[in-house]
Amino acid sequence: MTQKVSLTRYLVEQQRVDGLIPAQLRLLLEVVARACKRISFAVNKGELGDVMGAAETQNVQGEVQKKLDIIANEVLIEANEWGGHLAAMASEEMEGIYVVPNRYPQGEYLLMFDPLDGSSNIDVNVSIGTIFSVLKKPDDHPGVQEADFLQAGAKQVAAGYCIYGPQTTLVLTVGDGVAQFTLDREQGSFVLTQENLRIPEDTKEFAINMSNMRHWDAPVKRYIDECLAGKEGPRGKDFNMRWIASMVADVHRILTRGGIFMYPWDKREPEKPGKLRLMYEANPMAWLVEQAGGAATNGKERILDIAPTKLHQRVSVILGSKNEVERVTSYHTEK
Numbered sequence: 001m002t003q004k005v006s007l008t009r010y011l012v013e014q015q016r017v018d019g020l021i022p023a024q025l026r027l028l029l030e031v032v033a034r035a036c037k038r039i040s041f042a043v044n045k046g047e048l049g050d051v052m053g054a055a056e057t058q059n060v061q062g063e064v065q066k067k068l069d070i071i072a073n074e075v076l077i078e079a080n081e082w083g084g085h086l087a088a089m090a091s092e093e094m095e096g097i098y099v100v101p102n103r104y105p106q107g108e109y110l111l112m113f114d115p116l117d118g119s120s121n122i123d124v125n126v127s128i129g130t131i132f133s134v135l136k137k138p139d140d141h142p143g144v145q146e147a148d149f150l151q152a153g154a155k156q157v158a159a160g161y162c163i164y165g166p167q168t169t170l171v172l173t174v175g176d177g178v179a180q181f182t183l184d185r186e187q188g189s190f191v192l193t194q195e196n197l198r199i200p201e202d203t204k205e206f207a208i209n210m211s212n213m214r215h216w217d218a219p220v221k222r223y224i225d226e227c228l229a230g231k232e233g234p235r236g237k238d239f240n241m242r243w244i245a246s247m248v249a250d251v252h253r254i255l256t257r258g259g260i261f262m263y264p265w266d267k268r269e270p271e272k273p274g275k276l277r278l279m280y281e282a283n284p285m286a287w288l289v290e291q292a293g294g295a296a297t298n299g300k301e302r303i304l305d306i307a308p309t310k311l312h313q314r315v316s317v318i319l320g321s322k323n324e325v326e327r328v329t330s331y332h333t334e335k
């Protein structure tokens with residue numbers, strides 16, 4: 001019988017054989033996975049637990065928080081604060097950074113997360129997820145401050161997401177390709193189900209919220225118009241469309257069978273570069289996609305090269321199958 005490889009074993013081997021994961025990072029990833037397991041069980045309770053619907057609060061982005069946004073945020077903080085592997089955390093649901101309380105030892109890593117991505121899908125029983133990104137704290141000063149988080153995505157040391165769908169699946173990179181783990185509920189552990197995920201370079205599937213079409217910029221409109229023209233148009237092939245409204249679920253589909261995902265800048269809020277957040281949505285997803293052979297840009301530059309200036313900074317996102325992302329990017333850059 002072929003032995004199943006648990007997440008724990010995978011991480012131990014990555015540490016031992018490849019030296020890719022220092023012990024502290026390994027602990028961090030185990031703890032994040034454990035927190036995701038708890039969130040998964042909370043999600044599954046649905047109406048049977050007190051987890052559905054809106055809370056009576058707003059987050060720093062001015063969005064009404066769902067109960068699960070708050071629960072997932074608390075689970076991640078409680079799980080991660082005592083292990084000694086972290087200096088601080090930052091989250092979509094918290095305005096400032098959360099410094100590890102001084103009753104616990106301070107570690108050298110910084111953890112950022114979108115505790116619950118796709119919140120509008122919670123109450124309608126559609127896939128949602130948790131997205132996370134790990135950085136190393138700069139070691140040139142004691143203590144930790146918000147500025148320590150403002151590192152380009154290329155500096156990430158680990159990134160991933162957990163999707164709560166028909167299965168609960170954890171997808172992870174530490175810079176050595178992308179691995180996928182499925183939660184075995186009977187065993188209570190994540191089991192390696194796919195190694196070295198690859199995104200096909202070409203695709204016939206795009207994901208964008210079409211209801212915003214009238215607000216888009218010309219390059220995005222041109223690209224989608226060409227897709228919609230199908231076989232008879234300049235692309236010479238028919239395209240299919242998907243939009244789940246959970247970035248996690250849209251990116252998971254793209255990592256599984258290819259595609260392009262876009263949440264571009266639009267005229268509704270012209271002062272904002274986009275809807276999605278750079279530090280805990282775009283950066284981790286961009287790194288996963290690149291590690292799987294895809295590409296990720298904001299239309300002008302590689303997402304991972306953007307120098308952040310704010311924790312909750314927004315960004316325009318175009319990611320997925322390489323040739324399509326390059327095409328949309330070229331429409332933005334050509335004169």
Ligand code: AHG
Pocket residue numbers: 063092114116117118119120209245246247248263275
């Ligand atoms: P969140 O639930 O963390 O606020 O993120 C939702 C994001 C993203 O997951 C998704 O792609 C997008 O918002 C959907 O936005 P629209 O409802 O504007 O399509």
Ligand code: MN
Pocket residue numbers: 114116117118247281
């Ligand atoms: Mn999100």
Ligand code: MN
Pocket residue numbers: 069092114115116117118119
């Ligand atoms: Mn969220």
